[in-house]
Amino acid sequence: xxxxxxxxxxGTILGILLPAITVFIAYKIRFDQYDMDxxxxxxxxxxxxxxxxxxxxxxNLLVFFIFIWxxxxxxxxxxxxxxxxxxxxxxxxxxxL
Numbered sequence: 085x086x087x088x089x090x091x092x093x094x095g096t097i098l099g100i101l102l103p104a105i106t107v108f109i110a111y112k113i114r115f116d117q118y119d120m121d122x123x124x125x126x127x128x129x130x131x132x133x134x135x136x137x138x139x140x141x142x143x144n145l146l147v148f149f150i151f152i153w154x155x156x157x158x159x160x161x162x163x164x165x166x167x168x169x170x171x172x173x174x175x176x177x178x179x180x181l
Contacts, residue, residue, distance in 0.1 A: 087156065095151065095162020099144050103170055106140035134178035141170055 115123050127133040144167045151160035 090156040092162040095159035099163040099166025102143045103140040
């Protein structure tokens with residue numbers, strides 16, 4: 085029987101939301117003195133936006149392996165797909181900003 089958890093959409097949504105939540109947590113812990121707009125401007129000015137985004141994709145690795153261990157392969161595919169999408173955004177931020 086196929087589980088409701090084992091679908092590409094759930095993995096894709098988790099894979100997109102997890103880096104965004106991780107960026108927000110990094111903002112709240114380390115850079116709370118800035119507003120969100122000032123935070124991103126400061127990251128672009130110091131040219132570390134792509135580095136921060138790269139580190140924020142690491143939780144996707146954990147979710148990916150959890151889905152693999154639970155044999156939810158379609159959800160793991162969704163996480164992998166969204167990681168590639170975020171990766172393209174990181175490359176764009178590195179070379180275009």
